[in-house]
Amino acid sequence: MAQSELRGKAPSDGETVPRRRRASDTAEKSGRRGGGGGRRRGDAKAERRQRRRRALRWSASVLGVVILGTAGAGYLYIQHLNGNIRKGELVSGGDDVAKPKPNAAGQTPINILLLGSDIRDSAEDIKLGGAKENKGAPPRADVQMLIHVAADRKSAAFVSVPRDTRVDIPQCTDPKTGHVYPATNDLINSSLARGGPGCTMATWRQLTKLYIDHWMMIDFTGVVNMADAIGGVDVCVQDNVWDHHLPGGIRGGSGLKLKAGVNKLKHEQALQWLRTRDAWGSDPERAKAQHMYLNSMMRTLKKQNVFTDSGRFMDLAEAATKSLQVSEELGSVKKLYDLGMQLKSVPPKRITSLTMPRIADPEAPNAHLLPDPVNAPKVWQMLRDDVPFDKNGTPAKKKEPAAPKTPSQSPGQLGVLVQNATADSANAAVPGRAQAVADALAQQGYVRASKDASATGLSADSTVVRYPSADLQGDAQALAKSLGIPASAVKQSTAVSGVTVVVGADWRTGSSYPQKPKEGDVPSNSDAINGADESQCMPVYKPYRW
Structure with a gap:
C-alpha cells in the first residue's frame, strides 16, 4: 500500500503499520502542527x-x-x-668458522663485509671509472671493509684490508659456472674474480677466523648515486689536490681536484675521492680517506631526518637498492632497513674506523703488503671477543673480587693434571699441547704437573682450572695466577679428583695464557679514527698539490 494511502486511512483488520513508519509520521505531523x-x-x-x-x-x-x-x-x-636488489651466494669457499655465542641478553654481533668493485659492465661504469678496453674484465674488490656492530648495539667498527695485501685464498667454486678455482696465495682483491663475492667472504673468514654474517657490494655508479641521494658528503684536504698523471711517468688518474679545506663531494667527485690512491701516497692512506668519507656520511645521515622526509627517503631507498648486490639471505628491503637501523642506533663517538695492521711484503716490498703477524691477530681477536675499539662506553660496574684463599701446600707438592681440549669446530687439537703446558708449570715450580693421557677427544672454548673440593681452592687459584689465567676461570667441579688444567681453544700456543685485549686497546699501526672526530683532514702527497 502506498505511503500516501497509509497516512489518511486507518488500517483494516490484518493490516499493520510498521512501528518505524508510524513514529516518523507522528514526528512529521507534530512538526507541521506546531507542537x-x-x-x-x-x-x-x-x-x-x-x-x-x-x-x-x-x-x-x-x-x-x-x-x-x-x-x-x-x-x-x-x-x-x-x-x-641483486643477490648472490653467501660463501663459495671453505667455511669452517663457528657462529659466536649469544651474550646474556641473547644478542650476537653483526658482521658485514662491504666490497667496492671496479667492475665495468656498463657504459656508465666505464665513463666513471676506466677505459673501454676494461669492459668485461674480471672484477676486483679494491675496497674491502668489515662492518662490525657489537652484540649490545652500543659500538661499531669499520676495518679495512688494503687491496694489495697478499693472503691465502681458499678453494672457491663459481656459483654461476661451477668452475672450481684451486686454493692460492695472492692479493686479496683478486678473490672477487675467483667465484664472486662469496669467495672474498671465504677469504675473509679464513683470514680473521671471524664469523661474517653478510656481504654487500657496490659498484662505481652506485657510489655516485648514494652520494647524491644524501645531498653530498663533507671531506677535508690539507692542500689543494689534483690526482692526475704527471710528467715523467708519475702515476695518478682518479681525476680528483679539490681546494684545501672542507669540500662537499657530490656526483663523480665522491667516486674520485674513494678511488684516489696516488695523491694520498699509498693504499693504506686511501683506506684512511675512505674511513673519513664513511664517518662523515654517517654523521650526515644522523643529522638529516631521512626517515621523515619521504622524498629524501625514497631517493635514498631507490639509490641504495639499485646500487647494491647483497648475499642472498639479506636480499629484501626489510632486512636491509633493519640492518640500517641497527647501525643507526650507534652514536658516532662509539664508531671506530681502522686499517688492518700490516708490514711490507718481502717478495715485493715497494708494492705489496702482508698482515702484521702480531698486531693483525690482535685486531681479529678483539672483533671475535666483541671488545670495543673505543673507550667511550659507560664502564660496567665490577664486583670486587673475593680475596684468594691460602694454598694448602707448596707448588712442588701439588699434583696437577693437564688436559688438551684445544679442538674446536674449526680446528683439530694442537698435538702435544697438554705436555707443553705441563712443562710450563714445571718452570713455575709445579714439578708434579703432567699431561692427562686418558683425556682424549676433549674440546673447550675457554681454558679453565678445576678443583674438586674447597680445601684445594687456594692451590688452584695460585696455579692459575702463575700461568696468567684469570681468577674467574677457576671453578670447583666434581668431575675431577685433583687440580686440573683444561687447556681450551683460546690457548693454542705459548707458555702463558694470552691476555684478553681491553676496550680501546687498538694497535698503534692501525690508523684508527673515531667517528665523531670532525677534525680529520687528508694530507696530500707533494707531487699532486697545485
Whole structure:
C-alpha cells in the first residue's frame, strides 16, 4: 500500500503499520502542527547528531580507502625496491668458522663485509671509472671493509684490508659456472674474480677466523648515486689536490681536484675521492680517506631526518637498492632497513674506523703488503671477543673480587693434571699441547704437573682450572695466577679428583695464557679514527698539490 494511502486511512483488520513508519509520521505531523517548542529543539539536536554520525561514517570510509590505497601503493613500491636488489651466494669457499655465542641478553654481533668493485659492465661504469678496453674484465674488490656492530648495539667498527695485501685464498667454486678455482696465495682483491663475492667472504673468514654474517657490494655508479641521494658528503684536504698523471711517468688518474679545506663531494667527485690512491701516497692512506668519507656520511645521515622526509627517503631507498648486490639471505628491503637501523642506533663517538695492521711484503716490498703477524691477530681477536675499539662506553660496574684463599701446600707438592681440549669446530687439537703446558708449570715450580693421557677427544672454548673440593681452592687459584689465567676461570667441579688444567681453544700456543685485549686497546699501526672526530683532514702527497 502506498505511503500516501497509509497516512489518511486507518488500517483494516490484518493490516499493520510498521512501528518505524508510524513514529516518523507522528514526528512529521507534530512538526507541521506546531507542537511544543521543546520537542522541536530535541528533534533538531537529534538531526544534528544524525548528520555527525553520517559524516563520521563517511570520513571513516574515505580514510579506510586512503589507507588501503596507500598500503597497496607502499606494498607495490616495496616490491619494486626488492626487485632492484641483486643477490648472490653467501660463501663459495671453505667455511669452517663457528657462529659466536649469544651474550646474556641473547644478542650476537653483526658482521658485514662491504666490497667496492671496479667492475665495468656498463657504459656508465666505464665513463666513471676506466677505459673501454676494461669492459668485461674480471672484477676486483679494491675496497674491502668489515662492518662490525657489537652484540649490545652500543659500538661499531669499520676495518679495512688494503687491496694489495697478499693472503691465502681458499678453494672457491663459481656459483654461476661451477668452475672450481684451486686454493692460492695472492692479493686479496683478486678473490672477487675467483667465484664472486662469496669467495672474498671465504677469504675473509679464513683470514680473521671471524664469523661474517653478510656481504654487500657496490659498484662505481652506485657510489655516485648514494652520494647524491644524501645531498653530498663533507671531506677535508690539507692542500689543494689534483690526482692526475704527471710528467715523467708519475702515476695518478682518479681525476680528483679539490681546494684545501672542507669540500662537499657530490656526483663523480665522491667516486674520485674513494678511488684516489696516488695523491694520498699509498693504499693504506686511501683506506684512511675512505674511513673519513664513511664517518662523515654517517654523521650526515644522523643529522638529516631521512626517515621523515619521504622524498629524501625514497631517493635514498631507490639509490641504495639499485646500487647494491647483497648475499642472498639479506636480499629484501626489510632486512636491509633493519640492518640500517641497527647501525643507526650507534652514536658516532662509539664508531671506530681502522686499517688492518700490516708490514711490507718481502717478495715485493715497494708494492705489496702482508698482515702484521702480531698486531693483525690482535685486531681479529678483539672483533671475535666483541671488545670495543673505543673507550667511550659507560664502564660496567665490577664486583670486587673475593680475596684468594691460602694454598694448602707448596707448588712442588701439588699434583696437577693437564688436559688438551684445544679442538674446536674449526680446528683439530694442537698435538702435544697438554705436555707443553705441563712443562710450563714445571718452570713455575709445579714439578708434579703432567699431561692427562686418558683425556682424549676433549674440546673447550675457554681454558679453565678445576678443583674438586674447597680445601684445594687456594692451590688452584695460585696455579692459575702463575700461568696468567684469570681468577674467574677457576671453578670447583666434581668431575675431577685433583687440580686440573683444561687447556681450551683460546690457548693454542705459548707458555702463558694470552691476555684478553681491553676496550680501546687498538694497535698503534692501525690508523684508527673515531667517528665523531670532525677534525680529520687528508694530507696530500707533494707531487699532486697545485
